[in-house]
Amino acid sequence: MKTIHILILFIVVAIAQLFIPAQMIFNREAIIEKGTVYKFKTQPVDPNDPFRGKYINLNYDVRSFATSDTLWERQDEVYVYLDTDSLGFAKVNKVSKLPLNLEKDFIVAEVSWYNKREHTLNFNLPFNRYYMEETKAYDAEVAVRNSQRDTIPNNTYALVYIKDGKAVLNDVIINEISIKDYVEKEN
Incomplete structure (x- = not known):
């Protein structure tokens, strides 16, 4: 038994x-x-986490919003509602402490701090790590850093799918080529 x-x-x-x-x-x-795909301009670096492996840490241009609401606390949830600019990149339309009944895609982010002097809310997006094969992560970081230095504007961005407040970082693009293929091409 x-x-x-x-x-x-x-x-x-x-x-x-x-x-x-x-x-x-x-x-x-x-x-x-x-979900809806958005392009987020990036500025990556390549840290190493012994438990999670090699990844590219992505810093986004979209990480703050001007607001006169001063009652934000660190680590609060913030609902970030999105639009796209004329070049097709994501931009913040509105931020809120509570979900709004808008016909816009949104992300649930975390407040990092509120700048009282500039009346700007700064937040961390939940998709800031792009994991890669360990042997390619450093080469990818170098490729992205070099592409940021060239004269082509907006040449490095992340493709993020968003649906109902959830997001999936699907790829990082350099000069319209997937970072995986870009690294292979450069080697």
Whole structure:
């Protein structure tokens, strides 16, 4: 009898271990399939996390918004509503402490600080790390840094899919080429 209980418990745990990652993958794929894609201008650096591996840390041009509301606290949730500019890049339309009934895509971000002198809310976007194969991450960071120095404007950006406040960082583009292909081409 005890063996049957252990077997049943083992089966339940095994199913849970398969279900949870499958659900995470399904949710990401649903955002990519049904979400709206936005281009975010980037300024990456290449840190290393011993537990998560090599990644490119992305700093975005879209990370602040002018507002006279001064009651922001660090680490508060902020709803960032998006539009696109004339070149197709993401720009902030509005920020709010609560969800608004707008027909616009939004991201739930985290307040980093409020600049009282300039009346600007600064926030951290939830998709600031792009993971790559460990052997290519440094080359990717060098390629992005070099592309930031050339004279072509807006040549490095992240493709982010957004749906219902959730976001998936799908790719980083340099000179209209995926960073994975760009690194292969440069080597």
